[in-house]
Amino acid sequence: MTARARAAQQLRASDGRVPGRRGRATREKLLSCTAEILEKTSYRDLKVIDIARCAGTSPATFYQYFNDVEAAVLELAGKLQEEGASLVELIRDSSWKGARGHQTATSLTDAFLDLWERNRAILRVVDLATAEGDLHFQNIRTHLLNEVTLALRDVIEGFREQKKQPHDLDPMAQAATLVSMLAHVAAHRYGFEFWGIRSDKMRDSVARLLYIGVTGARA
Amino acid sequence: MTARARAAQQLRASDGRVPGRRGRATREKLLSCTAEILEKTSYRDLKVIDIARCAGTSPATFYQYFNDVEAAVLELAGKLQEEGASLVELIRDSSWKGARGHQTATSLTDAFLDLWERNRAILRVVDLATAEGDLHFQNIRTHLLNEVTLALRDVIEGFREQKKQPHDLDPMAQAATLVSMLAHVAAHRYGFEFWGIRSDKMRDSVARLLYIGVTGARA
DNA sequence: CTCAAATCTGACGGTGTATCAGGAATCGTC
DNA sequence: GACGATTCCTGATACACCGTCAGATTTGAG
Structure with a gap:
């Protein structure tokens, strides 16, 4: 597999970079917060701003890693x-x-x-x-x-x-x-x-x- | 049944009035629009403003008859x-x-x-x-x-x-x-x-x- | 320590929510 | 058919969230 091909199937931030350790960590944190909040509130009321607050970060950071809330939930679902x-x-x-x-x-x-x-x-x-x-x-x-x-x-x-x-x-x-x-x-x-x-x-x-x-x- | 009791189980607008013919008509229109939009879009994306637009009225009118989107959907469900x-x-x-x-x-x-x-x-x-x-x-x-x-x-x-x-x-x-x-x-x-x-x-x-x-x- | 890459965020324009005061339509009555 | 009362509707508004971007901050390799 070429480096190019490997990069293509790797995680990407919204700006196209391949996230490093810190980046992956916040991404994971955002995912787990999404799961956590979804336990307590309805899907309809699942807001990016709440996920960001839970993860101790800003909404902008969320969009660095996911296109929208659905994308995050989709990834959680994919793990199943x-x-x-x-x-x-x-x-x-x-x-x-x-x-x-x-x-x-x-x-x-x-x-x-x-x-x-x-x-x-x-x-x-x-x-x-x-x-x-x-x-x-x-x-x-x-x-x-x-x-x-x-x-x-x-x-x-x-x-x-x-x-x-x-x-x-x-x-x-x-x-x-x-x-x-x-x-x-x-x-x-x-x-x-x-x-x-x-x-x-x-x-x-x-x-x-x-x-x-x-x-x-x-x- | 007393007039008071009958009124109590009747439809109420948000300000407590009992709607007349015109009012009930727009209420119905809002309900049918809710159903119609729900056919095409996800529950998460069902917005008051779209329902109002569909019914040719303003969001404020919607809130005259329903507390929120969920209340309208709940009523539609109740009919089943x-x-x-x-x-x-x-x-x-x-x-x-x-x-x-x-x-x-x-x-x-x-x-x-x-x-x-x-x-x-x-x-x-x-x-x-x-x-x-x-x-x-x-x-x-x-x-x-x-x-x-x-x-x-x-x-x-x-x-x-x-x-x-x-x-x-x-x-x-x-x-x-x-x-x-x-x-x-x-x-x-x-x-x-x-x-x-x-x-x-x-x-x-x-x-x-x-x-x-x-x-x-x-x- | 230095600097470039990686990461994060403040600020912002856009859209939707929910409320209220007051404007517009309707109706009964004379 | 004009009046007043009642019913109905909406513009204006304050607030919340979305999604983006330029630039500030942090990291870590050398």
């Missing part, structure tokens, strides 16, 4: 893209047969809920922006969930070949549906508790439907 | 609360047994997708605001979905009593999970097509999982 990897392992490396399969479904459900819980503030925005048709966020969401969906699809395809699943079932659509269920329950977890539904019962239902949906087995 | 009613009828008045049951599940899926499609711009915001913990939107979302969830719960409870569903299954949690699946697939419908999954296959998977989840039958 690899998070899907551990879920994929879980899906591929565990047995989906019988009681073991139910155990796998439960573990996957827990892992999903946990992933969402740890990143709920960002994932909320990713969800909204994707629904609004923002292609950048859509891409991130795809990268995060696509691996998981594909892994599930393969497992489902296996059960279909064994005639455990209906012949006309589309494994990819089925996988996407199950992932949707997981994502939505994870996103609205707090809402269910508020609604009077016990969290562990919710988990059981999700895991059970996941198991049935993947394997074609009965409840 | 009764939309759940037709779904409830569908759930209660149709058979869930055998092939008929599968037909019912398909109809419900279609009705759900249609409801979301017709109101996607507003429902996006409801979803986000609910996830962000906004209780006003949470309430609306609950009213919209709670009836449907309760209706599904009753049907599930029936199948549980017939030993078609596991004894330890919580019908309410199961219903909430299925509604989550419906809501999320509906919200991200366009995303799936973009992702290369055929819309009709998606619908089939959702309907099938819904049928299985409600009745406990096999695929």
Whole structure:
């Protein structure tokens, strides 16, 4: 790789320079402040000036490193893209047969809920922006969930070949549906508790439907 | 009802007056403009000044009728609360047994997708605001979905009593999970097509999982 | 210590928010 | 159809945030 090519894929400040150590540090600080504020306030009320204040710097500095607030959030979201990897392992490396399969479904459900819980503030925005048709966020969401969906699809395809699943079932659509269920329950977890539904019962239902949906087995 | 009590539940302008015909008309115009703009732009970029411009009036007029942008969107969302009613009828008045049951599940899926499609711009915001913990939107979302969830719960409870569903299954949690699946697939419908999954296959998977989840039958 | 590169910020023009006093339209009444 | 009262609307305004740039400050290599 030429020096030119390397520089091209490196971080750039708004004026085109490649940031040094100090620069990268303030950039990181700005990012973590963005994440922190997003935990407490709505996306609509996330202001550059607040991020700058939190980072002990000025708004102008923020614009040195990001084009706008969305760019910062987008980067935070980008960091989640690899998070899907551990879920994929879980899906591929565990047995989906019988009681073991139910155990796998439960573990996957827990892992999903946990992933969402740890990143709920960002994932909320990713969800909204994707629904609004923002292609950048859509891409991130795809990268995060696509691996998981594909892994599930393969497992489902296996059960279909064994005639455990209906012949006309589309494994990819089925996988996407199950992932949707997981994502939505994870996103609205707090809402269910508020609604009077016990969290562990919710988990059981999700895991059970996941198991049935993947394997074609009965409840 | 006393005049005082009636006035108390009537519409009020910001200065406390009860609006007359002209006032209600501009109010409606502002609401429809809000909805219209929300179709094309993100919630984050929804500005009072744009709504006012669209309605051919001034920002000050907007504030005559709404405290802020959120109040207007909240009212638009409130109008959806009764939309759940037709779904409830569908759930209660149709058979869930055998092939008929599968037909019912398909109809419900279609009705759900249609409801979301017709109101996607507003429902996006409801979803986000609910996830962000906004209780006003949470309430609306609950009213919209709670009836449907309760209706599904009753049907599930029936199948549980017939030993078609596991004894330890919580019908309410199961219903909430299925509604989550419906809501999320509906919200991200366009995303799936973009992702290369055929819309009709998606619908089939959702309907099938819904049928299985409600009745406990096999695929 | 010196100086050039890297980093930061004060200052500014532009846009949106939210309020209020007062101007304009409407309506009932004579 | 003119009057006054009521309803409705808006210009003016103070304030907040955005996004940019020139230049001040800091850093660190020599």
